[in-house]
Structures are given as C-alpha cells and as structure tokens.
Amino acid sequence: MDQSEPSPPIRVMVVDDHPLWRDAVERDLAGAGLDVVAVAANGREALARFPAARPGVVVLDLQIPAPDGIAVTAEFVRQDPAVRVLVLSASGEQADVLAAVKAGATGYLVKSASREELLTAVRRVAQGDPVFTPGLAGLVLGEFQRISDTPRSDPAEPRLTERETEVLKMVAKGMSYRQIAERLVISHRTVQNHVQSTLGKLQMHNRVELTRYAIERGLDTD
Amino acid sequence: MESRLFGALAVVRVVVLLDAVVVTIVRAGSLPHPAASVACAVVMTAWTGFATWAYVQPRRRTFLLLAADLALALALLLVTPLVKGADFRATVPSYWIVGALIAWAIHFRWVGGFGAGVLLATVDLVQRQHLQQSDYGNAFLLVLAGSIVGFLCESLQRMAAERDVAERAAAMAAERARLARVVHDGVLQVLALVQRRGRELGGEAAELGRLAGDQERELRRLIQAQDTVVIETGMVDVAAQLAVLERRQGVTVSTPGFPVELPAATAHELVAAARACLDNVRVHVGEDSPAWVLLQAHPDRVELSVRDDGPGIPSGRLEEAAAAGRLGVSESIRGRITDLGGTAELVTGSFGTEWEFVVPRSAPTNL
Incomplete structure (x- = not known):
C-alpha cells in the first residue's frame, strides 16, 4: 500500500441501466483520474464487453435488465477471479445484496453515497480491500x-x-x-x-x- | 388428476382380470359349462383391453362408457347361475367387478361409488340360494369401498383445485412485488441522484438534496418493512420495527437478513430502549450525529447494540447522578431491559458510547 509509488490508473467498468446515473458515476470517476474502460446498460452488454475491457473494478448496479447483477457478478468472478465488483444499489434490498456478496462481490454501497465515498470505495476495492457497510x-x-x-x-x-x-x-x-x-x-x-x-x-x-x-x-x- | 386415478385403475383392472381368468382355468374341469366360462373370460379380457384404452382420454369418459362398464359387470353377475349352476359360490367375474365400481367412484364421486356398489351388491345377493355370512360381508365391502373411494377422489380433486388457486395467488403476489421493486428502484435512483448532485452544488440545491435524502430513506425503510410478514399472532419481527429508526438523520440500523420474531411486548420494549439511547445521543453528541444500531439473533436470545461516535460519558458522571438520587436516562434504559429478563451493559470511551442489550427470546415468566 505504498501511496508514493506512481501506479497506473484503476481500470473501471460502470454497469447501470439509468443513463443519468451512469454518466454521473462515469464523470466522477474520470474526474478523479480513474480510467473508465467500459460502460454497459444491462447484463448482456456487461457480459459482452467485459472480456475485452479487462477492468480491475466493476461498479455494478444490481437491478439491471437480465441477466441481473447477481448473475453478472458470478460470471465476472468466474472469468477473472482477480476482478473486484463493487455493488451499488438504490434499494439496498437485503437478499439481493447478500446474494451478490455470496456470488463474489467485494463491496457494497448505497447509491446515495457521496462522490467521495464512492471514490474511496473504488480505490479500496481495487486494492483488494472489502468495502463493508454496517x-x-x-x-x-x-x-x-x-x-x-x-x-x-x-x-x-x-x-x-x-x-x-x-x-x-x-x-x-x-x-x-x-x-x-x-x-x-x-x-x-x-x-x-x-x-x-x-x-x-x-x-x-x-x-x-x-x-x-x-x-x-x-x-x-x- | 382424474387421469392419474384412471391410470392406476387400469393396473387394478389387469390384476383382477388375471385373478378371474386364472380361477376360470383352474376350475374349468369341475364347471358344468366350461365353454360358457371360457367365453365369459374372453369377454372380460376384451372389455378390460377396451376399457384401458377408452379411459385414457378424458373426452371418451362419457356416461355411455361408464354405463356400459357397469352393465357388463352386472350382466356377468346375472349369468353366473346359468354358467356355474344355481348353487354357485363365487360369481363368474369375481373381483373383476371392482373395475367398474372404482371407475364410477372416480368419475361420479361418492354418489357414483355408492350407487354402483349398491347395484352390484344387490344383484350378487339376490341370485344366491343360500346366503352366507361372507356373501353379506363382500356385498357390504363393495358398497363401503365404492363410497370411500368416491369420497377420497372428491377430496383429492378439491385439494388440487385449492392448490392451483393458492399457487396462482402466490405467483401474482410475487409478480406484484417484482413490479413494485422495479418502480421503487427507479424512484430511489432519482432520489439518490438528486441528493448527490444537490450536495455537490450546495446552496438551495443542497436543501433539495437533503429533502430527497429523507424521502429516499423513508422509501427504503418501507420496502424493507413490506418484505416482512407477521406469521404468528402475538409475535412481531423486531428487525422490521428497528428499521423504522433509520428515519432519523444519521442513524444506521443493521439486522440479519431474516425476520427476528419476538413477543410483541418484548419487541416494543427493545425498540423503545433503542429509541431512548438514540435520544440520548442527540442530547449529548448532537443533532444528526451518526449512530449505529445492530441487532443479532441467536436461537435463545437477541443482542441489540446502540453505538455513537461521540466523546463518551466522562467517568464518574453516572455515579454522581445516581448518588444524588437522580435516576438518569441510563437507569431507565437499564430498567426496561432488566424487566425483560435481560442484561444491559454500557461501555464508554474514546471510541464513543455503546449500549449492549442481551434479551432472552422467550417471554419473561415473572411478569
């Protein structure tokens, strides 16, 4: 965790079906110097773009058109065990969040989290540090x-x-x-x-x- | 469902046919008219084959088919004195007649089973010269079996229908819940976005953002409460009740993902104690200061903790208050929990102040 070492920017993929929200997250991440390598609006797009994009971190909404965020998480982790999935959920449905974590997600944030909280969370999961909410x-x-x-x-x-x-x-x-x-x-x-x-x-x-x-x-x- | 039953009946028919045929062959030598007996066996075999085929399709199960089925059984009973002599013991079709009997029971329920049973039993009995105890017993069993099988078929049919209704209702409820989720999710997305952007823009927008945040929390709480259902009377899900506390600014409630059932009175007191702790946080740490509520459920007890990030309670202050005869807030909180048969522990330090309650899950007996 040596902060002084210049490291390449974190490669992030954003998966969310709400364009407004996707753009906001993308802008925040890019503005903070992170490399947004792909975006997707649904599960199918996400699975199709993932292999070529090779992101280090996926910022993923659970409620996306099929396949849902849980299935997408499982498939991402199967293809690349090193990928970190940070789940963003608006509703915070307990069963869904738990299922996503079981499927291999390493972090979870409610969507109303601030820009700083999101950036911190992305940086932390990128380092392999699980982001737990209480x-x-x-x-x-x-x-x-x-x-x-x-x-x-x-x-x-x-x-x-x-x-x-x-x-x-x-x-x-x-x-x-x-x-x-x-x-x-x-x-x-x-x-x-x-x-x-x-x-x-x-x-x-x-x-x-x-x-x-x-x-x-x-x-x-x- | 009826098709399954007729399928099973087809097997029964073959078994009773084999019985009748074997008896005919074995006894052929001692019968007065062996040729007639064999002819009857051939008729039974042919009809069994035809009936097995005919009953497969629901549209072929007409009254005509069932009437012919029963008529043939009755006819074979009626020819018995001619084939086997007036002082016969076993009838020509023997147990083969149960095929028609059960068919009537399946199709016309207990009325059919009873009616067919009475007809078969009567025809059997009136032809006999010497009525024996066992003849009467067999006749009685025919009537009884027909009625009972008919009754059971009716019950099965009704249960299947009820199950279908329940399954459809459950599927509809699940679909409604799914739709609600989609709608809620959309609303929550927008509220979260407004809140986030508002905070960044500042000024009036920040106020809008704060309002959106209030509504977002409220809606999330509602969604979580909607998923919990009260199962037993007198028991409530304390996890859902605690979730209400998230309405307060700064408060985070963590619970297991499953309902935690407690007697309503116990749950009420626990929530009240948690609320009192949070009130205390407001007074001593500040409005909107963060606080965390954690519920853990064990098979025999629940553990509830309320923590704040404040400066902690200066040592000696609680003792001073108690010595001065003032029953402070902390004593009233402790009292609530001990009344439930539980324990309350207060830890305070640089990490903030933390209450930890342990309460047994069964209702206290001494109250």
Whole structure:
C-alpha cells in the first residue's frame, strides 16, 4: 500500500441501466483520474464487453435488465477471479445484496453515497480491500448465525473464528477499521485481513451449498 | 388428476382380470359349462383391453362408457347361475367387478361409488340360494369401498383445485412485488441522484438534496418493512420495527437478513430502549450525529447494540447522578431491559458510547 509509488490508473467498468446515473458515476470517476474502460446498460452488454475491457473494478448496479447483477457478478468472478465488483444499489434490498456478496462481490454501497465515498470505495476495492457497510456486516453476521444454527451443517463447513466475529460485529456497529484496530490493539492490516477472510468464507460456504444442492438433486451425475 | 386415478385403475383392472381368468382355468374341469366360462373370460379380457384404452382420454369418459362398464359387470353377475349352476359360490367375474365400481367412484364421486356398489351388491345377493355370512360381508365391502373411494377422489380433486388457486395467488403476489421493486428502484435512483448532485452544488440545491435524502430513506425503510410478514399472532419481527429508526438523520440500523420474531411486548420494549439511547445521543453528541444500531439473533436470545461516535460519558458522571438520587436516562434504559429478563451493559470511551442489550427470546415468566 505504498501511496508514493506512481501506479497506473484503476481500470473501471460502470454497469447501470439509468443513463443519468451512469454518466454521473462515469464523470466522477474520470474526474478523479480513474480510467473508465467500459460502460454497459444491462447484463448482456456487461457480459459482452467485459472480456475485452479487462477492468480491475466493476461498479455494478444490481437491478439491471437480465441477466441481473447477481448473475453478472458470478460470471465476472468466474472469468477473472482477480476482478473486484463493487455493488451499488438504490434499494439496498437485503437478499439481493447478500446474494451478490455470496456470488463474489467485494463491496457494497448505497447509491446515495457521496462522490467521495464512492471514490474511496473504488480505490479500496481495487486494492483488494472489502468495502463493508454496517448494514452489510449485519447481514453477513446473520448469515453465519443462520449457518451455525442449521443442525445438519457439517464440521468441514467454514465458520467464523471468534476474532472474525468480533471484528465483523464492530464493522456492523459502524466502527472504522482504524477504530477497530485501536480498540482490539491489532494492526489496521490485521483488521482488513479478518474482514477479507470473512467474505472468503461466505463465498466458500456459498460454493459448498451449491455443490451440495447439485449432489442432492443428482446434477453431478452426468 | 382424474387421469392419474384412471391410470392406476387400469393396473387394478389387469390384476383382477388375471385373478378371474386364472380361477376360470383352474376350475374349468369341475364347471358344468366350461365353454360358457371360457367365453365369459374372453369377454372380460376384451372389455378390460377396451376399457384401458377408452379411459385414457378424458373426452371418451362419457356416461355411455361408464354405463356400459357397469352393465357388463352386472350382466356377468346375472349369468353366473346359468354358467356355474344355481348353487354357485363365487360369481363368474369375481373381483373383476371392482373395475367398474372404482371407475364410477372416480368419475361420479361418492354418489357414483355408492350407487354402483349398491347395484352390484344387490344383484350378487339376490341370485344366491343360500346366503352366507361372507356373501353379506363382500356385498357390504363393495358398497363401503365404492363410497370411500368416491369420497377420497372428491377430496383429492378439491385439494388440487385449492392448490392451483393458492399457487396462482402466490405467483401474482410475487409478480406484484417484482413490479413494485422495479418502480421503487427507479424512484430511489432519482432520489439518490438528486441528493448527490444537490450536495455537490450546495446552496438551495443542497436543501433539495437533503429533502430527497429523507424521502429516499423513508422509501427504503418501507420496502424493507413490506418484505416482512407477521406469521404468528402475538409475535412481531423486531428487525422490521428497528428499521423504522433509520428515519432519523444519521442513524444506521443493521439486522440479519431474516425476520427476528419476538413477543410483541418484548419487541416494543427493545425498540423503545433503542429509541431512548438514540435520544440520548442527540442530547449529548448532537443533532444528526451518526449512530449505529445492530441487532443479532441467536436461537435463545437477541443482542441489540446502540453505538455513537461521540466523546463518551466522562467517568464518574453516572455515579454522581445516581448518588444524588437522580435516576438518569441510563437507569431507565437499564430498567426496561432488566424487566425483560435481560442484561444491559454500557461501555464508554474514546471510541464513543455503546449500549449492549442481551434479551432472552422467550417471554419473561415473572411478569
């Protein structure tokens, strides 16, 4: 995270079906010196333009004409595991946001976030740093609670460590990484690692669930 | 549905036919008119084949077909004394007649099953010279089986119809919700944009932006509340109730993605306690200062925390107030939670002030 090193501008793709909004985001990003390599108005366009554009970060609206943002996220991450997807959602529908994160999105912002918040979020996800809102942290906490309450869950399934739960709880209570680091007397980097591994476990659990679903339905036998 | 039942009946018909044919062949030697018996078996076989084909298509299931089905069964019963002698024990068609009986039960419900049962039983009984206990029992079973099968068919049909209605209603509700989402999303997009641009332009536009922001929060809260449904009476989703608190400027509410059901009274007290904490934030930290509410649901308890980013409560102030006999806000908050059988903990420091409530999910018994 050496800020003094001159690095090439972040390559960003903006996917949103509202032209006004897409233009505003594009202008903000370009104005801040980021490289907007592609825009798309729907899922199909997004999937078609993604391979050639090779963005490092995708700023993605979840509610776009089919395929929706969740499917697009899953496909992007499948094609390029290094891509970072930052979800922007107007409605903040909990189920959708959680599904997008499970599909591989690494950040989430409500659309009313300010220009500065958006830029910070794009820069942070570009560095591989997950952008959690307190609301998203609450959802993820609830999801892990649900997993551990399910009686048939097997020991191989990913669980959060006590420390990870603690950190996630603090994120959900609105504490910044810096505040968390101070309170737990750990480094800022360690806090980031905990949050990152939480997301990783959630995505892994999603894959385990999908695989088990496939096996139960006999989809793997052909 | 009826087609499935007739499909099953086709199998039954073959089984009872085999039974009748095998009996005829085995007994052929001891029968007074073997040729007539074989002829009857041939008729039954032919009709079984025809009936299996005929009942496949719903449009072929006419009254004529069912009447012919039953008439043939009755006719075979009637010829029994001629074929097997007046003192016969088993009738010529034997169990084969249940094919017609069940067909009537399926198609004309319990009335059909009962009617066909009575007819078959009567014809069977009146021809016998010596009525035995088992003959009466068989006749009784015919009537009973016809009625019951008919009744069950009717129930099945009704349940299928009800299920269709429920499925259609659910599909319509889901479609309505989807449309609402699309509309809401569009409105939210615009509100968010106005808010964002307004903030950047400043001045009067900033005021417009702020108003848009209020409406945006309100609409988002409504959408989240709409997704939660009250399932059991007396239980409410405390997550949805807490979401209302986001209406206040600066407040963020985080909850699990699923409804958290609590007895209505408990939920009410929890929300009231959270609201009191937020009021306190306004007084001690400032209007519009940020605050965060987090709800966590465990199987046996819920945990609710309210945190602000303020300077914290100076040490000793709470004790001073208590010593002076003033029951401060913090004591009233604590009281609410302990009344619910829970615990309230207050942590304060440079990181702000944080309340943490732990409340059991079952209703307190001592109240």
